[in-house]
Amino acid sequence: MKTKITEMFGIEHPIIQGGMHFVGFAELAAAVSEAGGLGIITGLTQRSPADLANEIARCRTLTAKPIGVNLTFLPTVTTPDYPGYIRAIIDGEVKVVETAGNNPQQWLPMLHEAGIKVIHKCTSVRHALKAQSIGCDAISVDGFECAGHPGEDDIPNFILLPRAADELKIPFVASGGMADGRSLVAALALGAEGINMGTRFMATKEAPIHDNVKQAILDASERVVAKEKELGSKITFAGIAEDVVGVYPKIMLEGQMELGAWSCGLVAGLIHDIPSCKELIDRIMREADTIIRDRLARLAG
Numbered sequence: 001m002k003t004k005i006t007e008m009f010g011i012e013h014p015i016i017q018g019g020m021h022f023v024g025f026a027e028l029a030a031a032v033s034e035a036g037g038l039g040i041i042t043g044l045t046q047r048s049p050a051d052l053a054n055e056i057a058r059c060r061t062l063t064a065k066p067i068g069v070n071l072t073f074l075p076t077v078t079t080p081d082y083p084g085y086i087r088a089i090i091d092g093e094v095k096v097v098e099t100a101g102n103n104p105q106q107w108l109p110m111l112h113e114a115g116i117k118v119i120h121k122c123t124s125v126r127h128a129l130k131a132q133s134i135g136c137d138a139i140s141v142d143g144f145e146c147a148g149h150p151g152e153d154d155i156p157n158f159i160l161l162p163r164a165a166d167e168l169k170i171p172f173v174a175s176g177g178m179a180d181g182r183s184l185v186a187a188l189a190l191g192a193e194g195i196n197m198g199t200r201f202m203a204t205k206e207a208p209i210h211d212n213v214k215q216a217i218l219d220a221s222e223r224v225v226a227k228e229k230e231l232g233s234k235i236t237f238a239g240i241a242e243d244v245v246g247v248y249p250k251i252m253l254e255g256q257m258e259l260g261a262w263s264c265g266l267v268a269g270l271i272h273d274i275p276s277c278k279e280l281i282d283r284i285m286r287e288a289d290t291i292i293r294d295r296l297a298r299l300a301g
Contacts, residue, residue, distance in 0.1 A: 001285065004171035005194040008117055008138060009096050010066045012036030013285055014184070014194025016119075016173055017201045017277075018140070019070020019098050020148070021045055022252040023209055026055050030062030031206035031277035036285075040068040040098055049084030056092035068096035068119075073104060082107065090114040098140065100148075105134045121175065124153045125163050132170050139164070139172035140196045146176030147199055147265035157190070165191025179270040181287020185296075199265040205276045210255030217268045 003014045015037035017029065022045050029039030041059060046052040052069070059067055069089050071082070086107060089097060097111055100121035111118055112135065119138040122128040123146075128139045141164045143157030161174055174187035175196035187195050201207060203217045275283070 001288070003188075003193040005138065005173055008171065009038050009068075011038050013281055014173070014188075015281055015284065016040065016068075016098075016140070016194060016196040018121075018148075018175060018196045018198040019043070019072065019100065020198050020202065022249055023198075023202055023207060024070060025208045026059035026062060027208050028201065028204070028206050028277070029067050030059050031204070032201065032281070033063045033065040033067050035276075035278040035281040036065075037277075037281055038066060038068055038096060039063070040070050040096075043069045043071045043085050043089070044080055049081055049088040052085055053088040053092060056088065056094060060092070066095060068098055069094050070098040070100065071104075071107075072101040073099065074101035083110075086110055089116070099136075100140075103130070103134070104136070108135050119173070124155065125160070125167050128164055128168055128172065132168060136170070138170055138193075139168060140175045141172045141192070142196075143174070143176035145266045157187075161187065161190035161192055176265060177267050177270075179267045181284045181289075181291055184284055184288045185291045197267075199267050200271060200280070201277065202264065203271045203274050204280055205274060209252045212255030213252055214274055217264055217271055218274070 001014060005014045006012065011033075013036040017024070017032040017037060017039050019040050019042040021042055024040055024042030024045060026041060029041045032039035041052070041055055043052055046055050056069070071085060073082075095115065096117050096119065098119050098121065099107070104118065104120060108118060117137040119140055120131040120136040121140040121142050122131055123142045128141060131139055141157070141160055143160045144154045145156055157174055157176055164172055171193040173194040173196045174190070174192040175198070177183065178187065178195040178197045179200045184195050199217060202209060203214050207214065
């Protein structure tokens with residue numbers, strides 16, 4: 001399947017694995033890329049630019065196909081060495097960067113001079129238009145269904161995607177609620193050039209996370225930080241810090257599920273197995289082809 005996204009990133013299938021903290025390691029990114037999608041290493045999961053350089057190099061031993069790196073610019077207690085991380089990306093000859101969390105404008109010249117394509121995650125059309133105006137090459141349109149940081153607009157993809165298609169001139173992919181061939185065909189019908197999947201790739205054989213996390217996704221259990229409800233408008237970062245700061249490695253890698261908050265998308269309700277990345281992507285493309293050639297063609301006839 002050829003779309004503007006497959007052509008821009010040099011991939012076989014219009015499926016991107018989004019950046020996920022303590023999930024997007026080399027083995028997952030490589031497995032996705034080997035299966036024809038675009039695998040992405042999560043940059044800030046690596047503690048230093050040198051660590052990121054090593055992770056990119058490790059990924060290169062697993063696949064020769066295109067890979068990307070996610071860089072998130074959310075406010076943090078300690079500002080990361082972004083110039084160092086970008087230098088590691090450039091030196092590693094990575095050609096796609098997924099940015100998120102804040103305006104990436106100050107970093108675009110450095111990335112573009114190295115021939116790197118930038119896809120920016122946006123939760124609203126106005127932010128997507130801003131990203132387009134500053135020179136981003138593509139957009140990941142994140143509906144309210146997505147995990148991580150879904151913004152504050154609470155607009156689901158059935159509305160957000162066609163609105164983006166009406167306004168944007170650069171290609172975009174749909175993120176949030178994407179799980180199978182139906183998701184891909186629906187996203188394409190609404191104007192996207194592909195899909196970005198996070199939670200669905202967590203429940204794969206190659207995802208380097210604890211089986212407890214994968215099982216929790218299969219069980220589709222809801223997890224709420226009780227303190228948020230208890231404190232209400234009086235909530236402060238300090239009041240919930242022990243539940244969110246530094247807990248991800250112990251949850252994702254060690255399976256200590258009750259230690260604190262972690263995120264997955266609403267799409268967990270559509271996840272019922274743990275295939276390999278190749279099995280998953282092949283299945284998605286097979287389902288999409290059947291829907292397009294059989295069901296939709298029959299309806300059109």
